[in-house]
Amino acid sequence: MSEPILSLNDIGLTLAGNAGAVEILHNISLNVERGETLGLVGPSGSGKSSLLMLMGGLERATSGQVTALGHDLSALGEDALARFRREHMGVVFQSFHLIPTMTALENVATPLELAGHADAFDRAEAELKAVGLEARIGHYPGQMSGGEQQRVALARAAATRPDILLADEPTGNLDGANGAAIMDLLFGLRDRHGSTLVLVTHAQDLANRCDRVVRLEDGRIVEDSARKAAE
Template sequence: MTDPILSLDDVTLTLAGNAGPVEILHGISLAVNRGETLGLIGPSGSGKSSLLMLMGGLERATGGSVTALGHDLTAMNEDQLARFRRQHMGVVFQSFHLIPTMTALENVATPLELAGHRDAFDRAEEELRAVGLGARIDHYPSQMSGGEQQRVALARAAAPRPHILLADEPTGNLDGANGAAIMDLLFGLRDRHGATLVLVTHAADLAARCDRVVRLADGRVAAQEGRRAAE
């Protein structure tokens, strides 16, 4: 029996461009099951990242509806979306988006503090140690390699124990060895916290580890592959 944690119903996205409106996504309907690992693949410009942003409430659908954990994201205002993400979602970007004036520990702990967790620093240290950065907790982003910065970003996303983990090209800015390590950590965090994982990737080996792969083309679902594609 399936248990959708994310559901998109006839979703469209149109953005303003210099030459007029640009249609990014066209009538996408998609359900992501609780505990599933879903890979979004396709050529550049196919709408993968835009679809991920809609799932996280970071972009607002022009039409249709996006539901997460039974809540209609398209009906929420920005403050409500921010609170929902803080409580239920972790997001990892290709660019690490760390605060340069904060240490690794502070980067991970600050969102937890804002969410009211009294054990913010203890939990932040636990997550940093889990991604192999126990010796780097007092280092600033400028003192760390790209792979280490992405590990901090993973720890920050995982620390709130999110129900849904969204990752946009998490290995895109890394070399092969660091990319493989981040890939292992990403799936390890999924397993450790039981989160549903949705990721955008161009890496065939990363997509192959997913339960299901959705291929986008020209803003539409072109194909679904994997052992859960027929459910």
Template structure:
């Protein structure tokens, strides 16, 4: 049997705020097979984005293990996590997180350069053309619409050909038409590159495009909802 590409076992996440420690996630156990698209749904505050951050090593579990491609993210230091993400993961956020002083081409090429790709700019241009921005390579984020900026963010995430693609409410800042276009592109890139996709969304119709849906309630996997999918 093939090992899952992502495997979480008894994962908890506790954050400390002004009011003291707050337990965000409670004993999450979850396996994700390679190539699967998984939709994480649930109300605001249910822990969806926190779970995604744990999967990407962007947040560190308080207890339990988070395995990605056979590597335990919970024992890696920040430099090791950054290298692992650069080699194996692409992340798309609700906020585009583009570098404002760089063109679209430079935004996509920079992580490729950091990863040692000699064809960084050629590959970045190809990815931008794949998301319909061939005419916008030299434009800066401020010169582009929200939908165009999210396309740049998608191209940046997909260009390194990641094994795992993490998307946190990627349509949250977009109108309906742009949001639908971004989702079409996201699933198209997933299919083209064979990545495993983890999608956090409030929108049930978007989650239903995934192979599998997992619901969260109050930081726990909603067993009743998962069984009903």
């Protein structure tokens, strides 16, 4: 069997709070296989988003080890982590994190330029067309709806053709119609680029589309189930 693309071994996360240290995650061990779609579900405060941040090297574990593509993320400095994410990961948040002074095209092209791609703007344009925004390429975030801004964020995450695509409540700020459209686009991008997809969601219909669902409660995994084992 091939090596997991993501591996978490006995992970703990403790953060400082106003009343003292708060344990967010407890002894989490989890492997994610290449090409898998994994949904992280559970009540608010269960540690889902924190777990996703650890997978992306956006938060450092207090204990244990996080390995991505064979690299121990805890052993990488901030600059090396940033380069690793830029080259291998795409991240989509509930809030879109677009740069307001840049057009949709510039928002998508910027990470490609930083990664040294000479065809950054051509690739950015292709990704925006893939999410149905060819008519919005020259628009700024403030000129777009929430659903359109999330499409730009998806295009930006997918433009680098990441090995790992992480999404934190990607439909959380959208109405039902826009949320359904983003769900379709998210899985379409995953299929087109062959990325491993890990997403945090409260939406059961979105979780049901994943190959596997992991449920967290109080910072612990309480269920790990394959949804499509029979397919």
